[in-house]
Amino acid sequence: MDTVATGRIAFWEGGSLWVFDVPTGAQAPDRIAMHSHHAYQLTFSLGGDFGLHLEDRVISGPFAIVAPDAPHAFEAQGLISLLFIEPESRAGRVLAQLMQGEPASQLSAEQVRDAPTLFKAAFEHPNDPIKELVAAGSEVAARIAAHVRTTEPDRRVRQIIKWATENLDGAVAMSDAAQAVGLSPSRASHLFVEETGLPFRTYVLWLRLVRAVDAHTQGANLTEAAQQAGFSDSAHLSRTFKRMFGLPAAALEMS
Numbered sequence: 001m002d003t004v005a006t007g008r009i010a011f012w013e014g015g016s017l018w019v020f021d022v023p024t025g026a027q028a029p030d031r032i033a034m035h036s037h038h039a040y041q042l043t044f045s046l047g048g049d050f051g052l053h054l055e056d057r058v059i060s061g062p063f064a065i066v067a068p069d070a071p072h073a074f075e076a077q078g079l080i081s082l083l084f085i086e087p088e089s090r091a092g093r094v095l096a097q098l099m100q101g102e103p104a105s106q107l108s109a110e111q112v113r114d115a116p117t118l119f120k121a122a123f124e125h126p127n128d129p130i131k132e133l134v135a136a137g138s139e140v141a142a143r144i145a146a147h148v149r150t151t152e153p154d155r156r157v158r159q160i161i162k163w164a165t166e167n168l169d170g171a172v173a174m175s176d177a178a179q180a181v182g183l184s185p186s187r188a189s190h191l192f193v194e195e196t197g198l199p200f201r202t203y204v205l206w207l208r209l210v211r212a213v214d215a216h217t218q219g220a221n222l223t224e225a226a227q228q229a230g231f232s233d234s235a236h237l238s239r240t241f242k243r244m245f246g247l248p249a250a251a252l253e254m255s
Contacts, residue, residue, distance in 0.1 A: 004029040004251040005076075008123060009217045010133035011210065014089030015039075017137030018082040019123040020252070022048060031075040035246035038198055038206045039084040040095050041066040044112065046120045048078020054104055062116075063107035065095070069197065070103035074246060081119040083137055088153050088161060088196060090145040097148060115140045130217075156181045157195040160188065164204055168211060168230050174200045205240060212237050217254050 007020030023029065031053065043050055045062035052059040052066060053073035061080075066072050068087045085091050099105070118139065122132035152158065159181045164172050177200065178188035192200050212229035220228060226237040241249040 003253045004032075004247055006253040006255050008129055008133060008255060009213060010130045010137060011214045011217075012134050012138050014091065015083065015085045015137060015141050016210070016213075017119065017122075017133045018084070019046070019079070019119060019133065020076075020081075021079050022076045024048075024077040028077045029075075029251075031073050032246035033242075034071050034073045035242070035244060036069045036071045037084075037244040038068050038196075038203065039086050040068060040092060042083040042085065042107070043074075044081045044083070044116045044119060046079040046081055046116050046123070048076060048080045050074065050076035050080050052104060059104055059106055063109070063112045064104065065099070065107055066104045067095075067099055067102065068092075072104065079120070079123075081116070081123070083115075083119075083140060085141055085144070088158075089141070090150060090152060091141040093150040093152065094144050094147050097150060113143075153195045154191060156183060156188070157192055160192060160200070161203075164200075165207055168204075168207060170230070172204045172230075206244070209237070209240050209244060213241070213249070216249065222249055 005020035005022040007018065009016060009018045034053075042065045043052065043061070043063065050061045051074070052064055053075070055071060085095060087093070087096060118136040119133070122136040123129055125132040160177045163177050163180045174189055175185045178185045181188065183191070189200060192203070196203060198206070208229040208231060212225040212231060215225040215228045216222060222234040222237060226234045229237070231237040231240070238248045238250065
């Protein structure tokens with residue numbers, strides 16, 4: 001598998017920051033296939049260029065946002081960053097209010113403020129770039145969360161998410177999660193979809209993918225990352241990654 005881009009990925013609770021240097025000119029990769037994922041994607045040019053291809057239009061840089069589960073294709077050259085914010089987080093709930101149901105939109109320089117400068121400096125930090133990326137991404141997410149007042153998901157849904165996250169090492173079933181929060185499986189399933197927009201099984205797959213990518217960025221190979229996240233094998237991980245991000249996990253190289 002040819003490498004599409006090299007870069008770094010940093011995770012924290014509720015989000016992650018991906019910074020990649022994508023080849024330019026004749027070496028530029030093909031457009032990443034149509035895909036969707038369960039997180040807001042805020043894309044920033046750090047000197048590079050990108051285009052987001054929706055089903056009905058194309059949004060170009062330098063700054064743009066895509067809503068969770070909105071199908072889109074992606075192409076880029078040069079240095080770019082992707083800030084993923086989970087919709088269940090406080091920042092995600094604020095973004096839901098600001099997006100008002102739109103699948104994607106451009107962001108203004110006023111909305112973005114100094115985020116690109118923070119991300120680029122963190123990426124190029126000489127000592128601990130991952131720590132700096134966590135700090136920069138968390139700071140921008142906190143700013144978003146403070147933008148307007150919002151509510152958190154239902155307490156029982158938050159408990160289900162916490163239970164699922166803590167039990168990814170084994171089988172994760174809604175029947176067990178429902179019992180943990182004192183609900184019937186049918187009521188828990190309905191409430192979960194109502195609050196998150198996703199069936200529980202699909203959300204668990206997203207949690208496993210996040211854990212696997214995090215493990216891979218910390219040095220695990222794809223087989224080890226798949227095992228740590230509860231995937232059946234690396235092929236299952238790669239298929240899931242491609243469905244949610246448009247390309248195989250092996251196409252990204254961590255630096």
